Structures are given as structure tokens and as C-alpha cells.
Amino acid sequence: MISRVAEHCFWLARYLERAENTxxxxxxxxxxxxxxxxxxxxxxxxxxxxxxxxxxxxxxxAENVQQxxxxxxxxxxxxxxxLWWARENARIIREVxxxxxxxxxxxxxLWMQTGGGRLAYDTNRTDFYAQVRRINQxxxxxxxATMSHGEAWEFFKLxxxxxxxxxxxxxxxxxxxxxxPKLEDVGSPIDNAHWVAILMSCSGYEPFHKKPRxxxxxxxxxxxxxxxxxEQFPRSIRRCLWECExxxxxxxxxxxxxxxxxxxRKITELIAYLxxxxxxxxxxxxxxxxxxxxxxxxxxxxxxIHTTFFNPPTRMxxxxxxxxxxxxxG
Amino acid sequence: xxxxxxEPRLPIRASxxxxxxxxxxxxxxxxxxxxxxxxxxRDVAPHPHCDALVDRLGGxxxxxxxxxxxxxxxxxxxxxxTFSVYSDQRGVEKIFPFDLIPRTxxxxxxxxxxxxxxxxxxxxxxxxxxxxxxxxILKEGLIPTELVLGSKGYRKEMxxxxxxxxxxxxxxxxxxxxxxxxxxxxxxxxxxTPSGVSYVLENRAVMKRVFPQLFHDIRVKRVEDYPRRLxxxxxxxxxxxxxxxxxxxxxxxxxxxxxxxxxxxLARHMGVELVFGPDLFVDxxxxxxxxxxxxxxxxxxYRRLDDDFLDPEAFRPDSLLGVPGLFRAYRAGNxxxxxxxxxxxxxxxxxxxxxxxxxxxxLSEEPLLRNVPTHICDRREDxxxxxxxxxxxxxxxxxxxxxxxxxxxxxSTAAVRAEFAEKVRGNPRNYVAQPVVTLxxxxxxxxxxxxxRHVDLRPYIITGCDTWxxxxxxxxxxxxxxxxxxxxxxxxxxxxxxxxx
Numbered sequence: 001m002i003s004r005v006a007e008h009c010f011w012l013a014r015y016l017e018r019a020e021n022t023x024x025x026x027x028x029x030x031x032x033x034x035x036x037x038x039x040x041x042x043x044x045x046x047x048x049x050x051x052x053x054x055x056x057x058x059x060x061x062a063e064n065v066q067q068x069x070x071x072x073x074x075x076x077x078x079x080x081x082x083l084w085w086a087r088e089n090a091r092i093i094r095e096v097x098x099x100x101x102x103x104x105x106x107x108x109x110l111w112m113q114t115g116g117g118r119l120a121y122d123t124n125r126t127d128f129y130a131q132v133r134r135i136n137q138x139x140x141x142x143x144x145a146t147m148s149h150g151e152a153w154e155f156f157k158l159x160x161x162x163x164x165x166x167x168x169x170x171x172x173x174x175x176x177x178x179x180x181p182k183l184e185d186v187g188s189p190i191d192n193a194h195w196v197a198i199l200m201s202c203s204g205y206e207p208f209h210k211k212p213r214x215x216x217x218x219x220x221x222x223x224x225x226x227x228x229x230x231e232q233f234p235r236s237i238r239r240c241l242w243e244c245e246x247x248x249x250x251x252x253x254x255x256x257x258x259x260x261x262x263x264x265r266k267i268t269e270l271i272a273y274l275x276x277x278x279x280x281x282x283x284x285x286x287x288x289x290x291x292x293x294x295x296x297x298x299x300x301x302x303x304x305i306h307t308t309f310f311n312p313p314t315r316m317x318x319x320x321x322x323x324x325x326x327x328x329x330g
Numbered sequence: 331x332x333x334x335x336x337e338p339r340l341p342i343r344a345s346x347x348x349x350x351x352x353x354x355x356x357x358x359x360x361x362x363x364x365x366x367x368x369x370x371x372r373d374v375a376p377h378p379h380c381d382a383l384v385d386r387l388g389g390x391x392x393x394x395x396x397x398x399x400x401x402x403x404x405x406x407x408x409x410x411x412t413f414s415v416y417s418d419q420r421g422v423e424k425i426f427p428f429d430l431i432p433r434t435x436x437x438x439x440x441x442x443x444x445x446x447x448x449x450x451x452x453x454x455x456x457x458x459x460x461x462x463x464x465x466x467i468l469k470e471g472l473i474p475t476e477l478v479l480g481s482k483g484y485r486k487e488m489x490x491x492x493x494x495x496x497x498x499x500x501x502x503x504x505x506x507x508x509x510x511x512x513x514x515x516x517x518x519x520x521x522x523t524p525s526g527v528s529y530v531l532e533n534r535a536v537m538k539r540v541f542p543q544l545f546h547d548i549r550v551k552r553v554e555d556y557p558r559r560l561x562x563x564x565x566x567x568x569x570x571x572x573x574x575x576x577x578x579x580x581x582x583x584x585x586x587x588x589x590x591x592x593x594x595x596l597a598r599h600m601g602v603e604l605v606f607g608p609d610l611f612v613d614x615x616x617x618x619x620x621x622x623x624x625x626x627x628x629x630x631x632y633r634r635l636d637d638d639f640l641d642p643e644a645f646r647p648d649s650l651l652g653v654p655g656l657f658r659a660y661r662a663g664n665x666x667x668x669x670x671x672x673x674x675x676x677x678x679x680x681x682x683x684x685x686x687x688x689x690x691x692x693l694s695e696e697p698l699l700r701n702v703p704t705h706i707c708d709r710r711e712d713x714x715x716x717x718x719x720x721x722x723x724x725x726x727x728x729x730x731x732x733x734x735x736x737x738x739x740x741x742s743t744a745a746v747r748a749e750f751a752e753k754v755r756g757n758p759r760n761y762v763a764q765p766v767v768t769l770x771x772x773x774x775x776x777x778x779x780x781x782x783r784h785v786d787l788r789p790y791i792i793t794g795c796d797t798w799x800x801x802x803x804x805x806x807x808x809x810x811x812x813x814x815x816x817x818x819x820x821x822x823x824x825x826x827x828x829x830x831x
Contacts (some may be wrong), residue, residue: 003620004609091410092585095598099409106410151622253623309622 001096006155006251007310008093013159015086019079020136021167021201022051022069025174027129028201030066046177050170051077070121079132083112098146101139108135151251158247158305162298165240169294171201172227175220176288195223202227202235224287225279237294241271244301251309263304270297355395355431355780356388359773362782366512366770368433379436379830382548387431392779398540399430399775405539411532412591426529427823430540433772433785433805434828440551440801443506443514446698447789448797449689451502454521454676455793456692458498461675462488467691473684477708480759481681482729483522483674485637487644491661493670495567495795500668501560501632502791503527503803507702508770515702515767517786518682521673523634526804526824527556527790528592531599533826549831551801556790557599560632563794567666568629576629578602579619581610583635583651593634607635612655615662630666631656637671679728679762680706702767707758716763717754720747723763725754738814740766769814772825774807784808786816787827802827 025047044065048056051069058064072078087109094102111117120128140160147153178194199205208226230236234243245267252261260268273293282290361367361374369380376384390398403425406412412423435443460467461478468475478484503524505517534553538545561578568576582593584606597604609620610628618625633640639649644657659665675681683704689697705712705723716723720739727735737750754761771782789803805825806816816822 001622002603002605002609003622004606005603006622088585091590094410095594095604099598103409107408110407155622251622312620312622312624 001151001155003310003312005093005096006151007306008089009096009152009155010159010305010310012086012089012093012097013156014163015082015089016136016139017160017163017167018077019082019086020133021164021171022077022079022082023129023132024203025050025171025201026066026069027126027133028197030062030125030129042178046174049177050174053077066125071118080112083109083132083135093152096152098142100146101142104135104139104142154247154251155309158244158251161240161243161247162301162305164235165237165244166295166298168202168227168235168237168240169291169298172198172224173288173291173295174198174201176291192219195220198227199223204233204235207233221279221283224282228274228282228290229279238271238274241267241274245271248305261304261308263301263308266297266301266304270294270301273297352391352393354388355390355392356384356773359780360782362768362771364510365768365782365784366508366510367782368508368770368772368785369431370773377434377436380434383432383434383544383828386544386547395430395775402428402430402536402540405536406532409532410591411529427809428529428533428536429774429807429823429825430537431773431775431780432537432826432828433787434830435802437830439514440829442698443789444799444801447502447504447791447799449693449695449698450504450516450519450685451499451791451793451797453685453688453692454502454519455496455498457688458670458673458676459492459496460692462672463490463492467688470691472687472691473681474708477680477706477759478675481675481678483637483672483676483678485672485674487657487661488670488672493567493660494569494663494666497567497668497793498670498673499676500563500567500670500793502793503788504791506699506787506789507767508787510768510770512770514699514787516685516699517702518679519676519685520788521669521676522636523669524788524790525589525592525634526788526806527800528595529824530790530800530802530804530827531556531595533824537826548828551829551831553800553802556792556800557596559792559798559800560596561600561602563792563798564630564632564666564668566794567668569663569666572629573627577619577627578630578632579605579610579628581605581607581631581633581635583607583639587634589634596632607649607651607653610653610656612653612659615655615659615664617653617656617659617665628665630668632668637674640667640671674729677729679704679726680708680759683762702764705763707754707761707763712763713754713758716761717751719763720751722766724766725750725761725763728760728762736815738766766814769808769816772805772807774809774823774825776809776811781811783811784814784816785825801829 029043029047044062045060047065047069048054048060053068053075056068068075068078070079073081073084075081087105090097090102090105117128117131120131143153143156147156175194175198196205199208204227207230208223211226211230213222226233226236228237231239233239245264248261248264248267252258252264277285277290359370359374361370361372369376369384371377406425406428410423412425457467461484465475467473468478499521501524503520503526505520506514507517508514530553564578565576568578578600579602580593580597580600582590582604584590587593594604603619605619611618611620611625613625617628617631619628635651638646640652641654641656641658642649642652643654645652656665657671660667660671676685683701683706686697686701689695705716707713707716716725720737721742723739725737725739730736737747739747742750769784769786772785773780774783776783785805785807787803787805790800792798792800805827806822807825808814808816809821809823
């Protein structure tokens with residue numbers, strides 16, 4: 001497929017995933033932590049940090065942070081920006097995605113832009129976040145059911161899982177930035193509530209508890225292990241990377257015995273890095289350091305995908321003569 | 331009020347209905363005093379071919395009609411069938427106002443139009459071949475040589491080159507109007523990159539959704555074949571030696587172009603790739619598409635990009651939209667461009683007055699379609715006549731479109747006319763003048779209920795191995811009372827066009 005079109009498919013999926021994820025963390029933070037008397041700066045500021053907003057000029061109050069991460073047009077990761085760019089990517093390739101996908105995407109774009117979304121946000125915050133979450137879910141369902149599962153689909157999948165791997169890592173990293181009031185709070189109800197919040201932000205609360213395991217000595221480590229290593233949970237980092245690996249291989253043609261592309265090598269490398277460690281090693285080396293490595297590697301993988309698929313060389317031969325144009329004027 | 335020569339007309343009256351009956355769609359409709367009405371005769375009875383339509387639509391209560399309008403508008407908004415207006419950084423998307431009351435053309439009349447359009451496009455293609463080869467029509471003195479060779483649309487780079495199949499104008503949009511006697515006239519030919527056909531298809535789709543029963547009761551010619559016909563025509567003029575099937579693409583200037591929706595629409599419905607200039611590259615005079623699995627050869631490009639921007643090596647060097655080397659590949663015969671380069675010469679409004687002569691000259695036939703009488707300001711006596719009658723004429727710049735660069739004499743002020751006269755004197759070659767034709771009207775929904783509004787008609791003519799005309803075309807309608815300007819860029823709307831079987 002056309003390289004540029006593949007790139008739009010990839011980014012359409014990434015922006016949709018990002019909007020969903022931002023809605024998830026805001027939703028959880030908004031509802032769950034209401035029960036715990038965490039100082040405000042500990043509750044909302046970490047969300048700015050994991051979203052990559054390091055220079056927020058205002059007081060990080062609940063309203064300010066939610067406004068910034070939901071509506072701020074100048075914030076490239078806000079829900080409004082993400083959905084705007086998702087729709088813009090969809091608009092550019094509307095002849096590639098299915099008509100039904102486009103119509104829904106456009107419907108929610110209008111909902112965000114012409115007041116419906118704002119009204120929901122002002123009247124029922126939790127419903128609003130749930131609705132935003134469903135946009136991505138709905139579009140994935142429509143895509144799955146109405147789009148050919150060809151190359152465009154593989155790039156859509158690749159974008160989804162790559163963004164998700166990064167988002168899961170960022171969400172877990174919230175723990176690093178949320179300082180506990182006192183050292184002895186480790187393992188306390190507040191500490192546990194944080195881990196529950198992280199699980200819920202990744203939609204992993206139920207899958208985590210359904211997984212048969214011994215009573216963990218350290219609930220934090222168990223959650224971290226689940227979110228990094230679980231083989232079945234569709235938001236665990238390892239599972240996401242596996243999906244990226246297979247989508248990249250399909251996009252590259254899947255021929256037996258071919259040389260893997262740079263993008264595939266980078267993904268395999270990151271999986272190997274995680275596989276070489278267990279959760280105990282990760283915690284000993286520092287969870288934050290491992291997560292930082294994941295986020296940086298995902299960034300590098302994105303770069304390789306770009307050079308491999310989206311910006312390929314444009315010369316058939318080396319013999320092209322530039323500027324040597326001769327026109328017979330007959 | 332109208333005076334002599336115009337018969338008084340009675341508005342349609344609600345007949346035999348009780349006082350409590352809510353008003354219906356055509357109640358009180360009062361046609362334009364002098365224009366030809368597309369649905370009603372001079373005595374406010376439907377034209378015979380409009381009987382069924384007026385009966386069905388006229389049965390609707392205003393509230394029912396309003397509900398259908400809201401339904402149709404919503405369909406356009408939700409599907410993002412829009413064009414862009416750039417008033418801020420992010421661009422505003424607007425829907426092209428759509429009127430639910432269709433414009434109808436009876437079968438017999440359409441057959442004549444269709445034959446006339448085919449004849450005209452054949453003559454234009456022969457004319458283009460001639461002016462880039464032997465120039466017989468110039469040598470025989472039928473058209474002044476300077477007029478053609480000096481035209482902005484004339485590309486000397488095309489001299490001696492014959493595009494595959496000998497076709498220059500693959501897609502033509504010819505604007506027709508109807509005068510007060512109901513006679514169709516050609517207003518202009520658009521042989522470069524005529525737009526609007528996607529609205530014809532979308533308008534029909536929305537009409538079918540909103541009024542399914544109407545299409546059961548009344549037999550209307552299909553328009554849905556257009557994308558398939560276009561794809562077949564494009565494939566039929568692929569360069570010699572191209573793969574079967576050839577690789578056809580639509581080349582768009584990009585997502586910020588106001589007609590981007592249409593480019594995307596056509597690619598989607600033809601089942602071909604939509605590409606931007608940077609998606610293509612030329613190597614060894616062959617055009618390739620950049621794909622995720624390496625370069626793919628391209629055979630036919632339906633380009634929605636003006637000549638100027640096609641290839642920075644051959645034309646405007648500052649063009650970022652085009653493909654360096656494309657014109658070289660074209661002249662080498664390795665790729666087909668539709669439309670061909672250099673067709674702008676037949677869009678030139680100063681060349682237009684000679685199209686009837688072209689039909690006689692190349693085809694030895696009498697033209698079936700007539701032009702609007704035109705004064706070419708390049709001729710001294712025409713120029714003097716024009717300047718003396720500015721208040722009665724429409725004066726047009728020869729290379730403008732979209733209703734720009736135009737003076738509507740009778741509706742202008744003396745100051746504006748004086749200013750325009752200066753422009754005409756400064757560059758007479760750039761202007762032509764025509765009498766004001768009172769365009770036909772069609773009942774249209776307005777803030778004051780259903781009222782007559784002026785319309786024109788743009789049929790689309792596709793030429794590959796043979797020539798095919800899309801039944802009907804785009805009916806554009808002025809939405810402002812009395813306005814004769816129907817262009818979308820000037821706030822016009824559109825209607826579904828029904829060619830009856």
C-alpha cells in the first residue's frame with residue numbers, strides 16, 4: 001500500500017488509543033481516589049508527568065488538570081487534540097477505511113467540536129470519560145467487522161499496540177511519581193489503592209484477580225508483573241509487543257526466510273530485554289528505570305517503522321539523470 | 331411589477347381543503363415573472379413530465395418536508411460531505427447547501443442534449459489535437475492564430491505530442507443554462523479539472539434515503555455508473571505496454587484542497603489509490619508509487635491538479651504539489667494524464683465563441699447545442715460595443731472560473747462599471763461580454779417557503795475509447811432571490827437532477 005496511507009492508518013490508531021487511555025486514567029483518578037485523602041498535588045500532578053506535560057504553568061488542581069488533559073487544544077496529548085488528529089488522519093484516508101468507520105469517527109468529532117461532549121463533561125464527568133473510552137472500542141469493532149484484514153488493517157493494529165505498550169508503561173510509572181506520605185505507607189491502604197487505580201486505568205482489575213495465583217506477598221510486585229509480563233492480558237507490555245511483532249511481520253509480507261526489517265529487529269530486541277529479566281530483577285533495578293527503557297524503546301521502534309515503511313528510498317537505480325530534461329518542440 | 335407582454339399568473343391555490351388543513355409544499359408558489367420554470371408552465375400547472383413529481387411532493391405538508399430537510403442535512407454533516415473554507419488555521423468544513431426539490435429533464439430533451447454534448451466534446455478533442463499539430467483551423471483562418479497561441483491555457487510543450495488514444499479532454503464539465511424560452515445554451519466548457527460530480531452522486535444517495543417512495547413511483551435514469559465508467563475510460567487510454575489491468579490513481583493536491591472530499595470519493599468509488607504528489611516519483615522516465623513494499627509502476631493518473639503545478643521541472647518550479655519529472659515521463663509515453671496537459675485553451679472564454687465553428691469544421695455537422703452570443707473584446711468593434719453597453723452585459727475575464735472576475739452589468743453601480751471599463755481597456759484580450767440571460771428557475775426551499783431560484787446544469791462527459799454522458803449532471807442553484815450566480819464559492823447550492831426514462 002501507499003507509504004503515506006500506511007502512516008495515516010498507523011497514526012489514526014495511535015491517536016484513538018491515546019484518547020482512550022487518557023480518558024481511562026482521568027476516569028479512575030476522578031472516581032477511585034475520592035475515597036483516599038491524598039494531597040491534591042500527589043493526586044493530579046503525576047497524570048501531567050506521565051502524559052509528558054512537564055511545564056504546566058498552573059496549579060495542578062483536579063479541575064485544571066482535567067481541563068488540560070481533556071480539552072486543551074494546545075496540548076498535543078489532550079483527548080480533544082487526539083480525537084481531532086485521529087479524525088484528520090481518517091479524513092485523509094477515508095477512501096481506505098470503511099465508510100461506516102468514517103461516519104462514526106466523524107460523528108464523535110462533531111460531538112466533541114459542537115457542544116455535545118462539553119455538555120456531557122460538565123454534567124456527568126464519569127459518563128463523559130466512559131463515552132470517550134467507547135469511541136476507540138466502537139471504532140475497533142467497526143474496523144474489525146467492516147474493513148478488509150489486509151495491510152491497512154495491520155498498520156492499524158500496529159499503531160494500536162505500539163501506543164498501548166507505551167501507555168501501559170506510562171500509567172505504571174505514575175506510581176513512581178506519586179510520592180507516598182511516609183515510608184511506612186508502603187503496603188498500606190493508600191499504597192494498595194494506588195496499585196488498584198493503576199490496574200483499573202489499564203482495565204486490568206478483573207483479569208488480574210481472575211488469574212489463579214498464590215496470595216502475593218507483595219501486591220505491588222504482582223500488579224507490576226501482570227502489567228508487564230502477562231501473556232494473555234491485551235494491555236500487558238509483553239503482549240502488546242508480541243502483537244506489534246506479528247503485525248510488522250505481516251506488513252512486511254511474511255515471506256519465509258526473508259531478512260527481518262529494522263522495525264521488527266527493534267521490537268524483538270525489546271521483548272528480549274524484558275524476557276531476560278524477571279519481575280524481581282525489574283524491581284531490584286528499579287521499576288521506573290525499566291519503564292523508562294520501555295517508553296524510550298517504543299519511541300525508537302516508532303522511528304524504525306517510519307524509515308522502514310513510511311519513508312522508503314525513491315530511486316530505482318543510481319543512474320537517474322537529474323535536470324537533463326530535453327523536450328523536442330516538434 | 332412586470333408590465334407589458336407578461337401574462338399575469340395566479341399562485342397555486344389550496345383547493346378543496348378544509349380551513350384546518352395545514353399548508354402543503356407548493357401552496358402559494360409563484361413562479362418568476364419572466365424565467366422559464368423547470369417544474370411549472372406559465373399557468374402554474376406542472377409541465378406534463380413533472381406531473382407525478384409535483385403530485386407526490388406537493389402532497390407533503392410543510393412540517394413533513396421540514397423533517398425531511400433536517401434528515402438530509404444531518405446525513406451530509408455526519409458523512410462529512412463537505413468542502414473547506416479557510417477562515418482559520420484548522421479550516422472550517424461546510425456542507426454544500428442541498429435543496430430537496432429535484433430538477434427534471436424529460437427523456438426526449440435529454441437525448442438531444444446528450445447527442446449535442448458528445449458532438450461538442452469530440453470537436454474539442456479534435457481542435458486540441460489540431461492546435462498542437464497541423465493547426466489547420468488557424469491556417470484556414472477560422473480562428474485568429476494569436477487568440478489560440480496566445481491563450482494562457484496553450485502549452486507549447488505539447489506541440490507535436492499525441493496523448494495515448496488521441497484523447498485530450500477525458501472528463502469535461504460543460505455548463506448549460508436555459509433561457510426564457512426554455513432553450514438550452516452552452517455557457518462554458520470546463521476541460522481542465524471540472525469538479526462537482528461527487529455531489530451528483532451524493533445528492534442522489536441522500537434523495538433515495540429521504541424519498542425512497544418517489545423512486546418507486548417515478549423512473550429516473552441512474553447516475554451511479556459514473557465511477558465505473560470513469561475507471562473504464564481511464565484504463566482504456568493507458569499507455570501502450572501497460573500491465574493489464576493498468577495501475578490507475580487519482581492525484582490530489584492534498585487534504586487541504588477545498589475539493590478533497592471529491593478526490594477521495596472518486597478514488598473510493600473507482601477502487602483506485604488516492605495519491606498526493608510526494609507519493610509519486612519518476613525514475614528513468616517511468617512514474618512510480620512509493621509503497622510499503624517498494625515502488626509500484628503507475629500507468630494512468632487522473633490528476634486534479636492544474637498544469638502549472640504538475641511538475642516543477644517543466645512548469646512552475648515552486649510547486650510542492652507536483653512530481654518532478656512527470657512531464658518527461660508523459661512525453662516519453664510512459665504514463666497517461668487525464669485530462670491531458672494544455673486543454674486550458676478550450677476553457678478560454680475568448681476561444682469559446684468559436685466552438686460552434688469547430689463542430690462544423692472538424693465534424694462537418696451542424697452543432698446541436700448553441701452558445702450564448704458572445705462579444706470578444708479583442709475585436710475592436712466588439713470591445714467598443716461592450717464598453718458602450720456595460721450596464722446591459724455580463725463581462726467575464728477569460729481565464730477565471732467560479733464566478734470570479736465577473737461584472738454583472740445590470741446589477742452593478744456606475745462606479746464599479748467605470749472601474750471595470752478601465753480593466754477592459756487595459757487588456758481587451760482578457761475579456762468577453764454576453765447579454766444577460768435570465769436563467770431558468772426551479773422551485774426551491776427558502777426562508778419564505780418554496781420560491782423560484784435560478785439554476786444551471788453541468789453535465790459530465792467522459793471520453794476514453796468512446797464518449798459517455800452522465801445522465802443529468804449537477805444542478806447548481808442560486809440561493810439568493812434574483813441572483814443569477816450559482817457558483818458554490820459564491821454561496822450557491824445544488825439539487826438532484828432527474829433525467830426521466
